Structures are given as structure tokens and as C-alpha cells.
Amino acid sequence: MKMNLRKTHPLIKIFNNSLIDLPTPSSISSLWNFGSLLGLCLTLQILTGIFLAMHYCPNIELAFNSVAHICRNVNYGWLIRTLHANGASFFFICLYIHIGRGLYYSSYNLKETWMIGVTIFFLVMATAFLGYVLPWGQMSFWGATVITNLVSAIPYLGTSIVQWIWGGFAVDNATLTRFFAFHFLLPFIITAFVIIHLLFLHQTGSNNPLGTMKNIDKIPFHPYFTYKDILGMLIMLFLLTFLTLYSPYFLGDPDNFTPANPLVTPAHIKPEWYFLFAYAILRSIPNKLGGVIALVLSIAILYIMPFTNKKKFNSTQFYPINKLLFWSMFTTILLLTWIGARPVEDPYIFIGQLLTVIYFMYYIINPMIHKMWDNLIF
Amino acid sequence: MAASADVLALAKIEINLNEIPEGKSVSFKWRGKPLFVRHRTKEEIDVAKAVPLNSLRDPEPDEARCQKPEFLVVIGVCTHLGCIPIADAGDYGPGGYYCPCHGSHYDAAGRIRRGPAPTNLEVPEYTFLNDNTIIVG
Numbered sequence: 186m187k188m189n190l191r192k193t194h195p196l197i198k199i200f201n202n203s204l205i206d207l208p209t210p211s212s213i214s215s216l217w218n219f220g221s222l223l224g225l226c227l228t229l230q231i232l233t234g235i236f237l238a239m240h241y242c243p244n245i246e247l248a249f250n251s252v253a254h255i256c257r258n259v260n261y262g263w264l265i266r267t268l269h270a271n272g273a274s275f276f277f278i279c280l281y282i283h284i285g286r287g288l289y290y291s292s293y294n295l296k297e298t299w300m301i302g303v304t305i306f307f308l309v310m311a312t313a314f315l316g317y318v319l320p321w322g323q324m325s326f327w328g329a330t331v332i333t334n335l336v337s338a339i340p341y342l343g344t345s346i347v348q349w350i351w352g353g354f355a356v357d358n359a360t361l362t363r364f365f366a367f368h369f370l371l372p373f374i375i376t377a378f379v380i381i382h383l384l385f386l387h388q389t390g391s392n393n394p395l396g397t398m399k400n401i402d403k404i405p406f407h408p409y410f411t412y413k414d415i416l417g418m419l420i421m422l423f424l425l426t427f428l429t430l431y432s433p434y435f436l437g438d439p440d441n442f443t444p445a446n447p448l449v450t451p452a453h454i455k456p457e458w459y460f461l462f463a464y465a466i467l468r469s470i471p472n473k474l475g476g477v478i479a480l481v482l483s484i485a486i487l488y489i490m491p492f493t494n495k496k497k498f499n500s501t502q503f504y505p506i507n508k509l510l511f512w513s514m515f516t517t518i519l520l521l522t523w524i525g526a527r528p529v530e531d532p533y534i535f536i537g538q539l540l541t542v543i544y545f546m547y548y549i550i551n552p553m554i555h556k557m558w559d560n561l562i563f
Numbered sequence: 564m565a566a567s568a569d570v571l572a573l574a575k576i577e578i579n580l581n582e583i584p585e586g587k588s589v590s591f592k593w594r595g596k597p598l599f600v601r602h603r604t605k606e607e608i609d610v611a612k613a614v615p616l617n618s619l620r621d622p623e624p625d626e627a628r629c630q631k632p633e634f635l636v637v638i639g640v641c642t643h644l645g646c647i648p649i650a651d652a653g654d655y656g657p658g659g660y661y662c663p664c665h666g667s668h669y670d671a672a673g674r675i676r677r678g679p680a681p682t683n684l685e686v687p688e689y690t691f692l693n694d695n696t697i698i699v700g
Contacts, residue, residue, distance in 0.1 A: 327646065330646065334643075353570040353595060356595070447595055
């Protein structure tokens, strides 16, 4: 009997098992679209990034002007550059929704997939930070200075490590060159991690809104979810194109249109919007090492989710109080984002500290309420 | 990845103190960072000397930070996360410094008085060649 090639060919069957015959829960909602959207974002960033790298000059004397050159002289350079810059924002929008969905529906119970996912999150943050330095504007320079200085909080070795990262006594040409090298390299490492992320996911199959882990009610990935994913991609591409063509610098900072000046810090420095919540947490702690630890913990705390949240139902929708907590957490992150963009003065300092406490309390209270609710019901 | 020879070669700077008017802080670029040299007034010196050491986070007497009391020489980099403080600003004047990034306040001796910065502004190695000239580095 002749076997179907897509099921037998050693290479094609990998794609078949991931994109065509993959058994997928029929109940997954649009929130499950964001994984494929993240794949699209990564592809888009790599492609636009490669074209930008063909014209960009990683040298402090040339970098700022080379970005202007890309926007003014290179064929469709303005489009590629703004797609790349706004693509980063869309990447983070999709990432946050993807992680939020994982938290709400307890996708962290797929331990290996979740752990790799959080690592990817760290890598994407690092890549975005490195990329923001490259235009060598004021915000690029001071962002690089503040973030690399976080390492100086390490006792005894901090200053030496920071100077090693800089390749000098301050953020300078050596720093820009290596940041460009790493910004080019990291997306390919992320791609490798994404493949591992999917590899683990396909061992267990996707989570679903009902939280049932049995192989019941599953349908093939194609055509149902290929079409659904393509629709999601078209919507995202429309929104990205709309933002890029209508208001390309809406999410940027005007200070980054001024070339980097190592002798003057802008009066209100702040990172891009997607780092503001973490930046607000950093600023809320009136101690250098404490602030840095809180900043790292604000993301690293996601690693503990599979170990602290043991419960009878998978999905938060069956835990009314946790539902409330989840949306309080969502609001807290929005407010932290707002605080991160405010100057360091009262009442913003106090509000930031209060929100930081609420942020971390979520990770402590949430599993306790799960347990209490389980005890009430069972 | 450590500093290359050309970076290390530019590690010294000579400064003519006559060019700095009394009561002013002037920035020089040194090792890619700003170096603040402040010509302090008598009032600034008196206020800095009068600060009780036990009220400081990083206790250092004014005498230990200035080879000559009229001139304060510090690296103009906030010890919190590396921003450049603004001269003649903050709550610890006259002649104080304020970091706009995360709100650290320094006094006229560059000592941390409030905010997240853990230590005083760093005093670099410098020597007086004569009464009006110093070499930093």
C-alpha cells in the first residue's frame, strides 16, 4: 500500500506533525492565536533586521546618521526601519497576551514548555534592549547606561563586570559594536529556543480553556487552525501596517531624535513602553541592590508558577476570587506602566511602591486562594 | 571584551583651575564620562564641613574628599545607575547635585544625602601640578 509522503518523509513529516495532522483541542479560543503571531513577529523582525543591517553602521560617529540615511535615502528604508521599530512593540503586545493567557488558563502546568517560554521572554527583552541602543540617540545611550549599570549592583565584582561589558570606562564605541553583534545573534538563538518550546508543547498538546488534559475532542490542526492563525496574522499585519504608515513614531521617544551626548542626561529618561512596568518596580525600591533584585524577580518569578500553583481545576475561570485577583494584577501592571513614565517625585514614588507590593503579593496570594477554594469545593 | 589599548591610552586629563569661576561646576569629558570640577564658595565649604558624619549614608568628612577645600573633583556619574547629575540642583545646596533619573540628591561635597544611590560621587585619583593645574587619572 502506498503511504502518504507527508507522513513518511523524514523531513516533511515533522511539518506534517506540527502544522497539519497535529491533534488540537477544538475549544481553544482566539487567545491561542498569539503563539503563531509571535512566530510571525520573530520572522518579521529577523527579515527587516537583516535589511537594516545592510545599511546600518555600528560606530558612534556614524550610527545616528546611518539611521537617518536609512530613513531618507535607502529604498523603502523608512518603511523597513519603522516596521522593525513598531514590530518590536507588537512583539511585546503578543508576548504579554500570550503570557497572560498562560497565567489565566494555567498553561504553566506544561512545565518544560513554560520554562523555555520564560527564558525566551528574557532573551526577547535582552534583544529589544540591545536593539534600542543601536540608533545612538539620547535615550539609546542613557538606556544602555542605566541598564548595564544594573550589573554594578553585584557586590565586589559589579564594577569590573560592567567595564568588561562596556569594553571601556563608559558606554562607548566598543559597547555599540558588541551590542550590534549580539542584537544580530540573539534572534537566531531565540529561534532555536522557539523550536524547543514547540517541541515540548507538541509532546503534551496545547492546553485549552476548559483545562481538560485528555485526548478528547481534538481536531486536526489543518484546516481549522491554519486558517484561524492566518486570519490572526492578517489582522495583526493590518494593525502593524496601520500604525507604521499612519503614525510611525507614536510609540517612540522624541529624545531619541537627538544624538547621544555622554555629558547630559535627559531630564526624564524612561525605557520603551514595554519595559515601563519593570522600570517602575526598579525605581520603587530606595536601595540599589534591592531595586535590581526586584527588577529581575518581577520577570523571574514566572519560573515558580508551575511549582506554587497546584490545584484541582486547570483554568482560573473556575476560581472566582482568583479571577478577580488576575484582573487586579492586570490593572496593577497597567498602572505600573503609567508610573514608570512619570517623574521620580511624590505622589508617584509612593504609588509605585504600593503597586510593587501588590504585584509581588499576587504570586503569594494566588496559590493560597486556589487552595482555599479547592478545600471549599472538594 | 575588556578595554583595548587605545581606550586605556586616553586615561589622563590636565585641567586648568583658573578657568572655573567661583561658585560654578564645570564638566570635562574624561574616560568617556563627565568629570565635575567645582570651584566652591566659602558658604558651600562651611555647609559641607558642618554636616554631622552620622547623618550620612556613606560617611566621609569633607576634608577627605577635597585636596584643597576650594575645589571639588568628582566623577559626574550617579552611583546608582550611571546617569549624570545636574549641578546646583537638589535639596542639599548650595552647590548640590541632583540625579534626574531616579532622584538621588548629593551635597556640595558630592556626598549622597537622599535617594537610591548607595555611595558618594566617586573622587578620582588626581594630583596638583601647581596651584592652578591638576592631572586626573
